[in-house]
Amino acid sequence: MNAPVSPADALRSSLATLLDGLPPRQATQAVDRLIANYRGTTPTDAPILRDRADVAAYAAYRMPATFEAVHSALEAFAEAVPDWTPTSHTDVGGGTGAATWAATATWPGKRSVTVLDWAEPALAIGREIATANPALKDAHWQRTRIGSALTLDPTDLVTVSYVLNELTAPDRTALLETVASAAQAVVIVEPGTPDGYTRVIEARDRLIAAGFHIAAPCPHSAACPIAPGTDWCHFSARVSRSSLHRQIKGGSLAYEDEKFSYVAATRLPVTPAPARVVRKPQIRKGQVLLDLCETEPSLRRTTVTKRHGDLYKAARDAAWGDAWPPATQDR
Numbered sequence: 001m002n003a004p005v006s007p008a009d010a011l012r013s014s015l016a017t018l019l020d021g022l023p024p025r026q027a028t029q030a031v032d033r034l035i036a037n038y039r040g041t042t043p044t045d046a047p048i049l050r051d052r053a054d055v056a057a058y059a060a061y062r063m064p065a066t067f068e069a070v071h072s073a074l075e076a077f078a079e080a081v082p083d084w085t086p087t088s089h090t091d092v093g094g095g096t097g098a099a100t101w102a103a104t105a106t107w108p109g110k111r112s113v114t115v116l117d118w119a120e121p122a123l124a125i126g127r128e129i130a131t132a133n134p135a136l137k138d139a140h141w142q143r144t145r146i147g148s149a150l151t152l153d154p155t156d157l158v159t160v161s162y163v164l165n166e167l168t169a170p171d172r173t174a175l176l177e178t179v180a181s182a183a184q185a186v187v188i189v190e191p192g193t194p195d196g197y198t199r200v201i202e203a204r205d206r207l208i209a210a211g212f213h214i215a216a217p218c219p220h221s222a223a224c225p226i227a228p229g230t231d232w233c234h235f236s237a238r239v240s241r242s243s244l245h246r247q248i249k250g251g252s253l254a255y256e257d258e259k260f261s262y263v264a265a266t267r268l269p270v271t272p273a274p275a276r277v278v279r280k281p282q283i284r285k286g287q288v289l290l291d292l293c294e295t296e297p298s299l300r301r302t303t304v305t306k307r308h309g310d311l312y313k314a315a316r317d318a319a320w321g322d323a324w325p326p327a328t329q330d331r
Contacts, residue, residue: 007105007133011067011098012240014132018056018125030057055121059096059129066098066189067105068237069260070161072321073187074106076216077264079323080272081185086156088112092179093146093163095119096126097136099189103157104135113139114155118146147171152182161189164199176203180210185266192234192259200233204263212265217321219272219295226299233278233293234261235321273323280320288315292324 005013030053078084085107091099094115103113113136117123123141130136144150146163148171158179164172179186188203190196201224204214214221217235226233237258278299279291287305294300304315314326 007101007135008067008071010132011101011129012064014129015060015063018060018129028057030054031061052121052125055096055119055125058122059125063096063098063129065237065239065256065258066161067102068239069258069262070099070102070159070187070189071105072235072237073189073216073260073262073264074102074159076273076321076323077185077187077266078106079327080215080264080270081266081268082271084185084268085109086111086185088155089114089157089159090152090155090183091115092150092152092158092160092175093117093166094126094159094161095122097130097139097141099159099161100130100136100139101133103159104133108135110135110138112155115139115141116144116146116150117141118143146175148174150175150178152178154182156184158183158186159189160186160203162191164188164190164203165196172199172202173206176206177210180207180212184268185215185264186212187262187264189260189262192232192236192261194232197232197234197261200261200263204265207263207265212267213270214263214265215270215272216264217262217273217276217278217293218297219275219293220297222297225293225297232261234259235278236260236280275324277318277320277322277324281315281318283316288312288318290315290318290324 086103089100089103089111091097091114094100095117097115100113100115115123115126120143123143127141130139147167160179167175186207188200190199208214208221217233218224224233237260239256239258275292275294277290278293282289287303290302290304292300292302304312306312311325318324
């Protein structure tokens with residue numbers, strides 16, 4: 001009996017034929033323009049994804065990275081609420097639905113899924129790609145303007161990934177208020193840039209004010225200990241590059257690292273990590289240096305040496321973004 005195909009593998013397979021018939025040069029130009037837009041500011045009334053060529057290029061280039069970033073955020077959230085599984089999921093500004101794939105990778109099985117976006121070509125291709133994922137068979141793909149006019153039905157989980165940068169400040173505020181009133185849990189992902197982090201902190205503050213508890217990445221719901229303008233909290237997800245992916249961007253490596261910032265918040269009882277590794281661990285001879293965000297709240301560098309025994313082994317295996325100490329270690 002064949003082993004079930006993982007959502008990540010199914011997604012890569014489904015994307016493999018997406019650009020059939022689209023000249024590589026046209027796909028590359030579309031990707032370059034999309035990257036420029038995502039790094040800049042786009043008015044609320046101008047969807048970034050305009051036609052099928054745009055969407056195909058976006059899906060082939062960005063969807064695997066979005067999937068990995070959102071999956072990392074959802075996994076961290078799931079660790080903080082281990083006895084909860086969403087029965088409904090609304091993906092706001094979901095485009096081709098990468099976050100819905102990430103949710104099925106985090107919580108296997110079917111649930112009510114709705115993807116909202118204002119770009120009909122993105123919804124059409126998202127619907128097409130989703131046929132490869134049985135858990136998304138009955139997903140509802142709805143064209144909706146994302147902003148102050150948005151209304152949401154009550155839902156367990158709302159994801160908002162790589163969307164806030166497309167909105168004006170008033171529309172961001174309105175969206176966050178709408179999401180907070182509708183959801184039991186909210187996961188927001190933005191690019192791992194200073195601006196992306198600023199938008200995440202703004203969202204975090206609004207969710208806390210609305211009565212949510214922070215589940216991840218922060219080990220607390222107090223103010224972020226990073227002094228504004230001095231640094232930014234972000235993480236990294238490893239993304240496997242397909243041959244198609246390398247063709248579009250002319251890359252030679254078999255992988256790339258997606259930098260992202262995120263916040264996961266919920267109205268449910270939550271047990272956040274005691275601390276979070278917020279930088280890539282530095283492994284040196286006989287010791288590991290870990291930069292941690294801790295419950296107090298505070299930022300602290302701790303050194304774990306061979307004298308710490310099993311904790312040292314765990315530190316050598318620790319990755320950027322992990323909870324610390326591991327659940328198997330005494331706290």
